[in-house]
Amino acid sequence: MNEEVGLQPYLMLGALLFVCGVVCMATKRNAIGVLIGVELVLNGANINLVAFARFNPVFEIEGMVFSLMVIVLAAGEAAVALAIVLNFYNNHMTVDVDTAEELKG
């Protein structure tokens, strides 16, 4: 129980979060559910970045700097996406993404 965890378990956790986010984006019909899926994907990518920062000296600072950028930009993305969802809800009285089909050819 005392040996150090290597890089690979962290990357596998990141992959699991990524896949959960992708499936969440694909299956949820609620627009906010899709947004939750995006957050999961970004978290999986962040775990990868920080794990590489820990285990590879070349990325020691860069991985953390990039993950900080991802966190801050994800906050901005969530704000804009929620504004769009609220606007959509005001116009259509629903948050079902399947009903957003005005642009369908």
Place this chain on the structure above:
Amino acid sequence: MESFLFYVIAGVTGLCAIATVVTHNIVRAATWLLFTLTGTSAIFFLLGADLVGATQLLVYVGGTLVLVVFGVMLTAQGPFISMKTSSAEWAISATVGLVLLVVLVLGVMSLPQSGLRRPPSPDTADTDLVDKAMQTTNLNNNDAATAPYSAVIGEGFLGVPVGPPHIERPDGAPRVVRASYLLPFEIVSVHLLVVLIGAAYLARAKRRRGASS
């Protein structure tokens, strides 16, 4: 101890992520997302990235999740709280997700233990210079718990060159230079300003189109 902690936290985080996906109730999905984000920040602390973990707690758990919960509260009316997905869609999505997971895990398994090396320089003298520069930094110690990451990252955002060393030849002689992160910092700040204005414009209260009567 580290491996025990890792497997406990990773198991909880992964299970919460799966629960986020499989639940139909949007309020429950937001709650499971809260636990997933907290578990992720615990993973960051475990990796020695205390600044990233604290930022994750402050910005993600404290900010983004509150936004999501507000969105849920503002739009959760009767039928939208729990919207069922057809089982055919579920089957397709789960199959694609499992295939993607297998591909990713196989890719991770084929990776060397410390990740990818930097590409070898054609000139061995360059490689030696970079190696020497890597050793002179006081950050390159093996004890991640004592490395002053927060201070170094803050200096990098202020324009102090703290990045990984690489070789440049402005006038023939090779010189070791390091990157600073002032420009990304500025870009992110302008981006946040644009997001602020855009979100305020998009979400402002206005009368619904065609609802004049």
